[in-house]
Each structure stands twice: as structure tokens, then as C-alpha cells.
Amino acid sequence: MAQDPILVIGGGISGLTAAIEAAECGCEAVVVEKNAYLGGRVAQLNKYFPKLCPPLCGLEINYRRIKENPRLTFHTQAEVTSITASDGGYNVTIQVAPRFVNDKCVACDACAQACPSERSDDFNFGMSRTKAAYLPFDQAFPQKYVIDGASCKADCGRKCQEACKYGAIDMDMKPETLNLKVSAIVMATGWNPYDITRADNLGMGKVKNVINNMMMERLAAANGPTSGKILRPSDGKEPKKVAFVQCAGSRDENHLPYCSYICCLASLKHISYVKEQYPEAQATMFYIDVRTPGRYEKFYWKVRDMEGVTLTKGKVAKIYNAQGTDDPVVVIEDVLSGKKVEEQFDMVVLASGMEASQRTRPVPVSVSYTPEGMIIPSSLPPGIYASGTAKSPVDVAKSMQDATGIALKSIGKLLSSGGAN
Amino acid sequence: MSGTTILKPDLGFVNEVIRSGGESLKKCYQCATCSVVCNVTPEDKPFPRKEMLQAQWGLKDQLMKNPDIWLCHQCSDCTAYCPRGAKPGEVLGAIRKMSIKEFSAPGFMAKMVGQPKFLLVLFAIPVLLLLASGAGQTPAGPVAFGKPHGFLFSMYFIDPLFTAAALFALVSLGLGVRKYWKAMAADLPADQAAKINLGAAVKETVSEILAHRRFQKCETTKGRSTAHLLVFYSFIGLFITTILAFVKVILEPNTGYLAFLGHPVQIGESAITGLTVIFKIIGNASALALIAGIFLVMTNRFKNSKKAGVGSYYDWLFITIVAGLGITGLLAELLRISNIPAAYPTYVIHLCFVFFLFAYAPFSKMAHMFYRATAMVFARATGRG
Ligand SMILES: Cc1cc2nc3c(=O)[nH]c(=O)nc-3n(C[C@H](O)[C@H](O)[C@H](O)COP(=O)(O)OP(=O)(O)OC[C@H]3O[C@@H](n4cnc5c(N)ncnc54)[C@H](O)[C@@H]3O)c2cc1C
Ligand code: SF4
Numbered sequence: 170m171a172q173d174p175i176l177v178i179g180g181g182i183s184g185l186t187a188a189i190e191a192a193e194c195g196c197e198a199v200v201v202e203k204n205a206y207l208g209g210r211v212a213q214l215n216k217y218f219p220k221l222c223p224p225l226c227g228l229e230i231n232y233r234r235i236k237e238n239p240r241l242t243f244h245t246q247a248e249v250t251s252i253t254a255s256d257g258g259y260n261v262t263i264q265v266a267p268r269f270v271n272d273k274c275v276a277c278d279a280c281a282q283a284c285p286s287e288r289s290d291d292f293n294f295g296m297s298r299t300k301a302a303y304l305p306f307d308q309a310f311p312q313k314y315v316i317d318g319a320s321c322k323a324d325c326g327r328k329c330q331e332a333c334k335y336g337a338i339d340m341d342m343k344p345e346t347l348n349l350k351v352s353a354i355v356m357a358t359g360w361n362p363y364d365i366t367r368a369d370n371l372g373m374g375k376v377k378n379v380i381n382n383m384m385m386e387r388l389a390a391a392n393g394p395t396s397g398k399i400l401r402p403s404d405g406k407e408p409k410k411v412a413f414v415q416c417a418g419s420r421d422e423n424h425l426p427y428c429s430y431i432c433c434l435a436s437l438k439h440i441s442y443v444k445e446q447y448p449e450a451q452a453t454m455f456y457i458d459v460r461t462p463g464r465y466e467k468f469y470w471k472v473r474d475m476e477g478v479t480l481t482k483g484k485v486a487k488i489y490n491a492q493g494t495d496d497p498v499v500v501i502e503d504v505l506s507g508k509k510v511e512e513q514f515d516m517v518v519l520a521s522g523m524e525a526s527q528r529t530r531p532v533p534v535s536v537s538y539t540p541e542g543m544i545i546p547s548s549l550p551p552g553i554y555a556s557g558t559a560k561s562p563v564d565v566a567k568s569m570q571d572a573t574g575i576a577l578k579s580i581g582k583l584l585s586s587g588g589a590n
Numbered sequence: 591m592s593g594t595t596i597l598k599p600d601l602g603f604v605n606e607v608i609r610s611g612g613e614s615l616k617k618c619y620q621c622a623t624c625s626v627v628c629n630v631t632p633e634d635k636p637f638p639r640k641e642m643l644q645a646q647w648g649l650k651d652q653l654m655k656n657p658d659i660w661l662c663h664q665c666s667d668c669t670a671y672c673p674r675g676a677k678p679g680e681v682l683g684a685i686r687k688m689s690i691k692e693f694s695a696p697g698f699m700a701k702m703v704g705q706p707k708f709l710l711v712l713f714a715i716p717v718l719l720l721l722a723s724g725a726g727q728t729p730a731g732p733v734a735f736g737k738p739h740g741f742l743f744s745m746y747f748i749d750p751l752f753t754a755a756a757l758f759a760l761v762s763l764g765l766g767v768r769k770y771w772k773a774m775a776a777d778l779p780a781d782q783a784a785k786i787n788l789g790a791a792v793k794e795t796v797s798e799i800l801a802h803r804r805f806q807k808c809e810t811t812k813g814r815s816t817a818h819l820l821v822f823y824s825f826i827g828l829f830i831t832t833i834l835a836f837v838k839v840i841l842e843p844n845t846g847y848l849a850f851l852g853h854p855v856q857i858g859e860s861a862i863t864g865l866t867v868i869f870k871i872i873g874n875a876s877a878l879a880l881i882a883g884i885f886l887v888m889t890n891r892f893k894n895s896k897k898a899g900v901g902s903y904y905d906w907l908f909i910t911i912v913a914g915l916g917i918t919g920l921l922a923e924l925l926r927i928s929n930i931p932a933a934y935p936t937y938v939i940h941l942c943f944v945f946f947l948f949a950y951a952p953f954s955k956m957a958h959m960f961y962r963a964t965a966m967v968f969a970r971a972t973g974r975g
């Protein structure tokens with residue numbers, strides 16, 4: 170074969186876009202994704218701003234393009250463990266963890282029903298539980314169940330295996346090591362929600378009914394822990410008064426010094442979720458300044474003008490539990506009136522920022538990062554590129570644009586080192 | 591808002607704040623985290639966000655007549671949580687320094703105390719005065735201080751010198767405090783000014799200061815209130831000691847001032863001894879508390895330096911003087927008891943520190959207690975808590 174494939178690390182919207190664009194141009198592309206499904210963070214969103222359409226629509230199109238394209242292959246539950254330069258390209262080693270379920274799976278759910286063990290559902294940020302044999306979420310791609318080796322105690326006599334009529338469960342699956350020669354590498358490792366428990370004044374994990382914005386996405390999503398009904402975690406009450414705390418851990422030297430770009434929009438979107446379900450609800454967004462770049466400004470106007478929506482200038486810097494209730498109380502200085510105010514809510518949503526996933530789990534390649542773990546593109550070795558939120562906090566549209574450009578660069582690299590067919 | 595407000599920014603002032611330890615001032619982006627985490631501020635028009643804005647805009651007048659700058663106890667909770675590293679606690683500290691300079695007369699002294707380059711001159715004054723009074727000599731015989739015709743031969747010179755320094759300081763402080771009060775009160779509506787109950791406000795403030803109630807609300811620099819309490823009470827103790835010692839040198843049957851002036855009082859030897867024992871006990875206990883307290887102040891500053899900053903020249907000058915005062919005082923006493931002649935120069939150095947503390951009190955951080963107390967009284971009297 171004349172060409173070595175392009176390796177894409179990270180199967181989020183950015184990585185998938187880069188891989189699909191490259192494959193549709195006739196190049197070989199391999200996606201390595203550490204989750205058991207493709208789609209990344211976008212799969213966890215309920216709706217996309219600004220149009221508020223379901224992100225799974227967009228993802229579905231991409232899944233179809235992947236299925237239809239023989240030049241694109243992917244590995245889930247996989248991570249790159251070494252990268253070494255070789256012949257103008259790179260030799261890479263990929264570790265694939267065992268899924269314990271093979272391609273015969275038809276996602277009939279029998280194994281999960283039979284399985285006696287449970288695990289915390291990380292897809293829903295621990296707000297629900299799944300069996301040790303589970304499907305990450307209803308529209309997960311690939312549509313294959315997973316058995317979580319750490320939660321399966323295998324003392325049930327392999328009930329799942331018994332239940333599976335398709336011979337899809339293989340508990341003897343072993344970790345696999347793959348060695349590949351690739352022509353170019355795209356790092357599209359994306360982001361994680363900033364661990365906002367580190368801001369000890371914001372109450373996350375200590376004060377009841379304080380959640381982060383990604384949890385809000387899951388609470389509102391039809392395939393989420395509450396089947397799409399927004400209910401507060403402590404007692405399942407319908408929240409009729411919700412606070413949105415902007416810049417929770419962003420624009421803050423003690424946490425993430427940069428603006429996370431999307432969290433003002435995310436909160437405005439969340440206000441629209443709340444208002445859609447509870448038209449009489451009150452929502453207050455506490456901000457330093459509202460940042461809705463470019464054409465997103467219109468979305469801001471729309472939400473701002475909704476009944477029952479208040480935007481208050483003043484950063485929330487203290488949250489505590491109102492005595493004898495499950496209600497959180499936020500403390501701010503209302504900058505415009507110059508008064509320190511405490512206000513009680515049913516639920517508080519912290520607009521926590523995006524932190525580069527490289528900060529906690531760097532890919533083994535020599536590259537410089539900003540102190541916050543964002544890849545500095547100019548420091549990348551030749552033939553290695555970074556795309557999407559691995560580089561800077563951006564929205565989906567920008568991640569995809571970026572990925573398209575990066576696909577072109579990778580193709581260029583590939584052409585210069587052998588040529589596509 | 592109606593009408594037009596014309597702001598008159600004083601850029602020189604902004605730069606001075608920056609030079610006085612408020613380098614980080616311009617980083618503030620007005621998020622108001624600081625006002626929220628501050629446990630000391632009143633709820634209405636809280637500080638320190640508004641002070642940060644006033645300082646950035648160079649609104650010197652507003653800051654100088656603002657009681658809030660002194661209600662702040664620089665516990666640095668705001669600095670620890672400020673997302674921009676704007677260090678509001680430190681900036682307020684710098685503004686306080688400027689407020690002392692603004693109100694304490696004569697102004698050139700304030701300038702000198704505030705700038706390291708004048709440090710030598712400031713120290714030279716007590717050194718020269720003491721040397722002129724003969725403090726350079728080492729008299730023969732067992733080591734003893736303050737004998738009228740022994741070492742520091744002339745306590746008739748030394749005592750008036752220190753009394754004069756203390757009086758100067760008191761007058762200067764009194765005038766400064768009065769000016770500050772007037773500045774604060776200038777904007778009060780007449781009906782509110784008429785309602786002021788000064789007596790009650792003073793009483794409440796004193797009880798609050800004695801208990802350090804406000805100070806104890808600080809979180810980031812928790813240990814500071816204990817350290818400050820120690821120093822504070824040791825100062826009170828040393829003040830009482832000084833008064834008692836003074837009473838003694840006035841009354842002593844043969845060598846006292848009254849005897850010197852030809853009006854000896856009839857007082858028993860035992861009364862004088864009793865007095866001496868009492869002030870020695872209070873004095874020594876206070877000295878130990880002072881040293882312990884100031885040591886805690888220093889260690890706290892270093893311990894919290896990451897979150898709260900180490901402090902400015904102004905802070906450290908004061909800390910050093912207090913520490914120097916305590917240590918040389920104790921050392922001189924120990925050397926004297928051990929009959930080691932090195933006690934004399936040590937005592938002279940000690941007196942230099944005493945002079946520094948007293949004479950420059952209106953301009954050094956020592957003045958903080960007077961201005962802060964004034965601001966606290968004003969705040970109480972005007973319902974600002
Ligand atoms: C609350 C919230 C709401 C949002 N709502 C919107 C919205 O409505 N509209 C919008 O446009 N944007 C929205 N965003 C932003 C959007 O989520 C991001 O723009 C998008 O996820 C970026 O995609 P990505 O591919 O760069 O990163 P990711 O989605 O994070 O994908 C990265 C992928 O890489 C994988 N990975 C990471 N490290 C490795 C590794 N070492 N090896 C293998 N795989 C790895 C991850 O598992 C993941 O699948 C929102 C963000 C937040 C926080
Ligand atoms: S593994 Fe078997 S039982 Fe489980 S979902 Fe797949 S096909 Fe059904």
C-alpha cells in the first residue's frame with residue numbers, strides 16, 4: 170500500500186470531522202477513542218445552541234458517513250501509548266481495552282437485564298446507575314453493549330453470557346496492542362468539565378442541589394437520568410427558581426484563567442430548557458459580563474427578554490445550604506445597585522468551564538502546553554496537528570471548521586510522504 | 591442615574607497607590623467576588639470592589655473620606671479568592687497608607703516614613719539625640735539604667751525628650767483624626783449628622799476592638815487575629831507599665847522629679863517597692879506577649895504569603911520596629927540583671943526603637959489604630975456597622 174493512514178486521536182466532533190473529511194478525500198483514517206462510543210462530549214448535550222436542535226441528529230449523519238466509508242476505521246476503548254518518529258511518519262502503539270462484547274451484539278438488552286452488578290453511570294455524571302453490562306446511551310455508536318470489567322465481579326456465574334442468545338459475550342477477551350505506521354496525527358482529545366469542587370466557595374459536592382452545566386444537559390436530555398424532566402437531584406422536586414452562576418472556574422487565575430467561550434451560551438440555553446418545561450419558572454443568571462460572540466448575540470437577546478428571566482451583574486462567590494431545607498443560597502454583590510444580596514433558589518447550575526483533557530491525560534508526544542494544558546500548535550512536531558477544543562475552548566461549529574482545515578493539512582502531509590490512491 | 595456626573599481622575603494618585611504596594615490594582619475587572627467573600631464588610635455598598643474601582647479611576651477624594659478603607663482588616667479573604675490576582679486586600683492597605691499620609695501633619699514626615707530611602711535619617715535622629723545626652727558612655731559600678739546621674743546621666747533630659755516626642759505624636763494624631771472625621775462627615779445629610787450618638791458609638795467600638803470581634807471573621811489568615819490580639823494587649827500592658835514607671839520617677843522620695851524640684855512627697859519605701867513590683871510584672875509579661883505576638887505576625891505573613899502577599903515596606907517597617915523594640919528591651923533587661931555592661935548599648939538601641947515608635951507614630955503604621963478606630967466609630971454612628 171502506497172500510503173500510511175492518518176491517525177486521529179479522539180473521536181469527538183472534531184476528531185470525527187477530521188477523519189471523515191480525510192477519508193472522503195480518499196485517504197485512510199484511523200480514529201482512536203478512549204470511550205466506548207464515538208461523539209465525545211457532544212453526545213452528552215441535550216440540544217445545540219443557537220438553533221436548539223438535538224445534537225444526535227448531527228452525530229447520526231457522521232455515523233452514517235463513517236459506516237459508508239471503508240477507508241475510515243476506528244477503535245473504541247483505545248488509547249495511544251507511544252508515538253515515535255519514523256521515515257517522515259510515525260510509529261504508534263495503541264492499547265485497546267477489552268469490551269467483552271463482540272460484533273455479534275444486536276443491543277437487545279438481555280445481558281443488562283440479567284446482570285446483577287451495577288456501576289455509576291459516568292455518561293450521566295453519576296446521577297444514575299447502570300448494570301455492569303450496559304449500553305453507554307440509547308443511540309450510542311457503535312450500538313454494542315459493554316461490560317465494565319471493574320464492576321463485573323464475575324461471581325454471578327456469568328448471567329449475561331447465559332442471557333445472550335447471539336453469542337456476543339466473550340468474557341475471555343484480552344487487552345490488545347496494535348502497532349501502526351501512520352503518515353500524520355491529529356490530536357483531537359477535547360475537553361473535560363472543569364472540576365469545580367476545587368472552588369471551595371461554590372458548594373459543588375457540599376451544598377445540595379448545586380450542579381454543573383453538563384449535569385444540566387443530562388437532566389434535560391430525554392436519554393438522561395430523569396428521562397428529560399428537569400428535577401433537582403436531592404429530592405426530585407421540580408425546580409421553579411434556578412440560578413446560573415457564570416464563570417464558575419473560568420476567567421479565574423486560581424482555576425482556568427481563560428474565558429471558556431461557550432458557558433454563557435450554555436446557561437442561556439439552559440434557561441430555555443427550564444422555561445420550556447416550567448413556563449412559570451424564574452431563572453437568574455449571575456454574570457461578570459455576558460459573552461455571546463458573533464451571531465450568538467441574537468440568542469442572548471431572545472433569552473434575556475423571556476418572562477421570568479433576570480440577568481444580574483455580580484459574580485457568585487459564596488453558596489451555602491439554607492438551614493432546614495434542600496435549597497441553596499447564593500451570595501453576590503449586585504454591582505449595579507451596590508448591595509450585597511443573598512438569594513435562595515431551588516437549584517443552582519454552575520457554568521463550569523472547559524478544561525483541556527490533555528491536562529490530566531496527556532498523549533505521549535513531545536509538545537508544549539499552556540499552563541492550563543491546551544496544546545500550543547506551533548510546538549507540535551511536523552505531521553502532528555491539533556484540532557478543536559484540545560487547542561482552545563470553542564463551540565461545535567468552530568471545532569468542525571478547525572477539523573476541516575486540519576484534515577487538509579494532514580492530507581497535505583500524507584501526499585508529500587507517499588500520495589493517496 | 592440622572593444628570594451628568596463629572597469624574598475627576600487623579601492619575602498621580604493612581605500611580606501612588608501602585609507604588610505603595612497596590613501594583614496589582616489595574617488587574618481588577620470588577621467581578622465583585624471580593625465583596626462577597628469579605629466577611630467584614632457591611633451589606634449595603636460593600637467593600638472592597640467599589641474601592642478598587644475608585645482607585646483605578648483615581649477618585650482620591652472619595653477614597654480619602656471613605657470609612658470603609660479602615661473597616662477592612664486586611665484579612666485577605668478577598669485576595670485569596672480574587673480571580674484576577676488584583677489583591678484587593680493589599681490595594682486597600684496601600685490606600686490606608688496614603689490616607690495616613692493625607693491626614694497626618696506635617697506631610698513631609700509622612701513621606702519620609704513611607705519611603706525606604708529616608709530610613710537612615712529617621713533612625714539617625716534618636717541616635718544623635720541619645721548620644722548627645724551622653725548615652726555613649728559606660729559608667730562604672732553595677733549595671734543599672736536610669737539613675738539620675740549614672741548612665742544616660744540625665745534622665746532629666748531623656749524623659750522630657752520622650753515626653754515631647756509623645757506629645758508631638760499625640761497632637762499630630764489628634765489633628766489628623768479630626769481632619770479625617772470632618773472629611774467623612776462632610777457628606778452626611780444634616781438630619782443624619784444630628785442623629786449621631788457619639789458616646790454609644792465609641793462604647794460599642796471599644797468593646798469590639800477589645801474583643802477583636804471583626805478580626806475574628808477572617809478566614810484566609812485565621813491566625814492573624816490571635817497574633818494581633820497579643821500585640822494589641824501587650825501594647826496596652828506596656829502603656830500601663832510606662833505610666834506606672836513614670837509615677838514612680840515622679841514620686842521617689844530622694845531622686846524623683848518632685849524631690850528634684852524641691853517638693854518631695856512623703857511616701858513609704860514599701861509603696862515604691864510595691865509599685866515597682868507591679869509594673870515590672872506587667873512590663874515583663876507584656877514584653878513576652880509582644881515578642882510572641884509579633885513573631886506570630888511575621889510567621890503568619892510568610893505562611894499566608896502565597897494567598898495574601900507578604901506585605902509592603904510600610905508593613906514591614908512597623909513589624910520590624912515592634913519586634914526590635916520587644917527584643918532589645920528584653921535583652922537589655924537580661925544583660926542588666928546579669929550585670930553585663932553590653933546592657934548599656936543594648937538599652938540605647940532599645941530607646942531608639944521606642945523613639946521611632948512614638949515620635950513617628952502619626953506617620954507609620956502605628957497610626958492605623960487611631961484612624962481605624964475613628965472610622966469604626968464613624969461607621970457605627972452612621973449606621974454602617
Ligand atoms: C455545558 C456545555 C454545553 C455546550 N453546548 C454547546 C452547544 O449547544 N453548541 C455548541 O456548539 N457547543 C456546545 N458546547 C461546546 C461543545 O461541547 C464543544 O465545542 C465540543 O464538544 C468540542 O468537541 P471536541 O471534539 O473538540 O471535543 P470532545 O467532545 O471533548 O471530544 C474529544 C474526544 O476525545 C476523546 N479523548 C480524549 N483524550 C483521549 C485520548 N488520550 N485518547 C483517545 N481518546 C481521547 C474523548 O473521550 C472524546 O470523545 C457546550 C459545552 C458545554 C460545557
Ligand atoms: S451482548 Fe448479547 S445480550 Fe447483551 S445486548 Fe448484546 S446481544 Fe443482547
Ligand code: SF4
Pocket residue numbers: 415416417419420427428429430431432433434458459460520522
Ligand atoms: S463564556 Fe461566559 S460564563 Fe463562560 S467563561 Fe466566558 S464569560 Fe464566563
Ligand code: SF4
Pocket residue numbers: 617618619620621622623624625638639642668671672673674675676677678
Ligand atoms: S478585586 Fe478581584 S475580586 Fe474584587 S472585583 Fe476586582 S477582580 Fe473581582
Ligand code: SF4
Pocket residue numbers: 627628629630631637638661662663664665666667668669678679682
Ligand atoms: S482584606 Fe479582608 S476585610 Fe479587607 S476587604 Fe478583603 S476580605 Fe474584607
